[in-house]
Amino acid sequence: MGLQPYLLLSAAVFCIGLFGVTTRRNTIGILLGIELMMNAVNINLVAFARYTAVASGMVFTVFTICITVTEAALGLAIVILLFRVRRTVMADHLDLLKG
């Protein structure tokens, strides 16, 4: 089996994640969409690494997984902080910076 099916699968997951990011109202839902998109990127990296027989792609996948975990932890901490301050996590209610 070639590289192409893997790329198409990851493209599909990426676009579904993008749809989630643009349409969710809940900030946690937006974070879930971002996780999906990151996941699609990881599939791409691993697929290219495997089909070119270079381990570097896999190393970068380890890096992106770690960065995603940090990002999720920080993002959820921000969500909890927002909830404490505003009593809501809906993105369209968070208009503190609106003039």
Add this chain to the structure above:
Amino acid sequence: MTEQIAFAALSITLVGSALAVVLSKNLFHAVLWLALALTGTAGVFLMLDAEFLAAVQLLLYAGGIITIVVFAIVVTERLIGERLTQTNMRLGGGALVSAVLFGFILVVVGRQPLPATRPEMPGDLTRAIGQAVLTRYVLPFELLAVLMLTGLLGAIYFARPED
């Protein structure tokens, strides 16, 4: 032949659960679907001979991230009583943007000459990853450690109890 069947099953699981993540009305269900999607990704990694990454994926993503997201939902969501609608009024626009991007990637990927067979991997892949991390990529690796420490300290600082 088995490879194609396994890939098709994994693709259906992955795309189906990803759709459920973005479409499900209940955020809690969305997280559980995300767990399935992440496990499916671990399966794709296994198909690409990346056993180590599949294990990391299951431990860190399906184990770690799902747990903290569930905690965040429990803290912030009203689990009983009336529920707020979870999607905004831009469903059509979001679908359009995603579909256009997908079509664009489809055209680009379709035009490229891509390898049809995978080359033999020289030696043990897990060993190769470990050696690359501690030799060629040791500086990014250490920077990543600092980044994760800073990020997690920041998360603790944000979520500390009020005094």
